[in-house]
Each structure stands twice: as structure tokens, then as C-alpha cells.
Amino acid sequence: MDQMLAMRVFMRVVEAGTFTKAADSMAIPKPTVTKLIQGLESHLRVKLLNRTTRRVTVTPDGATYYESLARLLAEMDDLESGLAHALASPKGKIRVDVGGTVASLILIPALPQFYALYPDIQIELGVTDRQVDLISDNVDCVIRGGALTDLSLVARRVGTLSFVTCATPAYLKTHGLPKDPHALKARFPVASYFSARTGRITPLHYERNGEVVEIEGRHVLAVNESNAHVAAGLAGLGVMQTVNFMVKPHIASGALQVVLADWQQPTVPVHVVYPPNRHLSAKVRVFVDWVAALFTRLEE
Structure with missing residues (x-):
């Protein structure tokens, strides 16, 4: 499992509210989204999302993970690109x-x-x-x-x-x-x-x-x-x-x-x-x- 991709996919699912919207916005197949989320939950040994036929909702553990992940990925983006260089x-x-x-x-x-x-x-x-x-x-x-x-x-x-x-x-x-x-x-x-x-x-x-x-x-x-x-x-x-x-x-x-x-x-x-x-x-x-x-x- 590509853990970094799985984390970004998880964030997109939370924001979009459905696996389909997340897949479309990231231009990846919906089965890939499903597989990555399942792999992430298995890796963390925590249920992150509740699935229904119409919508996906985040669990309390998933909400905590999302907030921490948002901060972490933002910091990583700045570190990877080099903030000074990115601004220039x-x-x-x-x-x-x-x-x-x-x-x-x-x-x-x-x-x-x-x-x-x-x-x-x-x-x-x-x-x-x-x-x-x-x-x-x-x-x-x-x-x-x-x-x-x-x-x-x-x-x-x-x-x-x-x-x-x-x-x-x-x-x-x-x-x-x-x-x-x-x-x-x-x-x-x-x-x-x-x-x-x-x-x-x-x-x-x-x-x-x-x-x-x-x-x-x-x-x-x-x-x-x-x-x-x-x-x-x-x-x-x-x-x-x-x-x-x-x-x-x-x-x-x-x-x-x-x-x-x-x-x-x-x-x-x-x-x-x-x-x-x-x-x-x-x-x-x-x-x-x-x-x-x-x-x-x-x-x-």
C-alpha cells in the first residue's frame, strides 16, 4: 500500500463525502480508493469511515486522524517544495x-x-x-x-x-x-x-x-x-x-x-x-x- 497516497485519498473522501466524488476529483478509479481506505484502516487498526449506500461519514477516530493529517500534510508540502522557493x-x-x-x-x-x-x-x-x-x-x-x-x-x-x-x-x-x-x-x-x-x-x-x-x-x-x-x-x-x-x-x-x-x-x-x-x-x-x-x- 502507498501509505502517503492512502492518507491523501482519505482526506479527499472526508472532504468530498463519497468515494465516487473523491475518485473523480483525484482522477483515480473508485475501486482503488476503496482498496486504499481499507488498507489504511487495516494498517491503523481503526475504523475511520462509516459507509452507507449514499454517503460516507467520518468516525470520531477518523475525525481526529483527519485533523492531525491535514496539519501534517500541509507541513510536508512546505518542506518538500521549500517554502522560500515556492513563494518565489x-x-x-x-x-x-x-x-x-x-x-x-x-x-x-x-x-x-x-x-x-x-x-x-x-x-x-x-x-x-x-x-x-x-x-x-x-x-x-x-x-x-x-x-x-x-x-x-x-x-x-x-x-x-x-x-x-x-x-x-x-x-x-x-x-x-x-x-x-x-x-x-x-x-x-x-x-x-x-x-x-x-x-x-x-x-x-x-x-x-x-x-x-x-x-x-x-x-x-x-x-x-x-x-x-x-x-x-x-x-x-x-x-x-x-x-x-x-x-x-x-x-x-x-x-x-x-x-x-x-x-x-x-x-x-x-x-x-x-x-x-x-x-x-x-x-x-x-x-x-x-x-x-x-x-x-x-x-x-
Whole structure:
């Protein structure tokens, strides 16, 4: 039995919750996973896992072994690679999850700069707006905007997204300029955004001199994806409130015109989130630092 491999497989099974997920994430056959776990339990003379037809749960002895093993393997990884060398020239594969808009408009266009600095790092980029289970999906970190809902995770705030309200010049020529947010509710059609998770319309939020206004507006179209939302605004289907970086080029070209600029609009924090019990390797640390610098430049 390859004891080192067996220990790593055991950790992956605990994190993934099933032998199948562990096998898939490590690209090894499921029977090999089963054999390695059985061999490890036989070697230790302790039952580490309880198996059912649907899920694997860790025994009390297995939980203790897992915690000790996590620390041991993290220290071994640092010793083998040489921490100083790893920081200077990190290498290996990392799994990152990010929303579609941030991936296509911010992260991917800038990745050539990252690879120029760290050519030996491979990134497996999951692009989805769904909530990812970092542990069972074996993801090193996720980049997400908005308030944190799972306080058990470790998060680093790397930036802030600002919003702007705009419409096409043709739309504004037909409907006129809204003088205040209340006008959007009264007579200006709005291109609305609704949550793919809850199905609820996201209200437009404005503040000025202590006055707070939240309205849904009268929409002719509502969408649940950011790129489609911008497309709706560009098609002249209504006033839209969206993330500034998405429409900045269209505003610069004159395709869209800013309205209600004298009202403050919401900001959304951006975090890189990772599991609390996972050793943050040098390759993940340099990626997180690079993402933080990327969002700092975006805000300038």
C-alpha cells in the first residue's frame, strides 16, 4: 500500500463525502480508493469511515486522524517544495470558481499577465453563478461579489464593485431624462434584473442627502444574467442599473448615457473565499494577491 497516497485519498473522501466524488476529483478509479481506505484502516487498526449506500461519514477516530493529517500534510508540502522557493516560483494546479461576468470581462482578459509572472501554475476555472461547496467540490478558492452568507469560510476582501444607471440616447430622446429615482417608477420603463436563485426582482437603490429610495420600476423585460441585462439596456428596452465596469466602454463610446449621476448608488464587496481547514499553499496565495491587485486597478 502507498501509505502517503492512502492518507491523501482519505482526506479527499472526508472532504468530498463519497468515494465516487473523491475518485473523480483525484482522477483515480473508485475501486482503488476503496482498496486504499481499507488498507489504511487495516494498517491503523481503526475504523475511520462509516459507509452507507449514499454517503460516507467520518468516525470520531477518523475525525481526529483527519485533523492531525491535514496539519501534517500541509507541513510536508512546505518542506518538500521549500517554502522560500515556492513563494518565489510557485507551481502546480489550482481550482478556482468565479461568476461568468467577472470571468469573461475581468479575470480571463488579465490572465496573460498572471501567467507571465507564474508560468508554472495551472488554473482550472469553474465559471458559474451557482453557490459552490468548496469542500465537496474540491475548490481552492472562489471569487464572489456580495455579502458573505457562510461565516464558517475564510474570506479576503479584494475589491468593490460600483453601480451606475444608464440608458441609450435614443431611449432618452423618446422618454426624456428622469429627474429623480421616483420618475423611474412613474413613467420610465426599466430593464430589470431578477435573482436566478430566488426569482425576485432586484430593486434599484439610490441615496442622497439622507434620503433612501428603493424601487422596482415598471419593466418590459427582466433577465437573470448580467450580460443579458446589459444587452437589454443597449437594445433600448429601458433604463438599467448595473455594475459600472460592464458598461464603461459603452458609456465612453456614447452607446449609453449616464442618468441620475447626482444620486449615490450601491456598492458590492468582492471577496476571495476559501475553506478554513485547508492549507493555503504558495500557488493559491500568489493567485489571491494577484486578484486583489487586479481589482484595485479596476477601481482606479
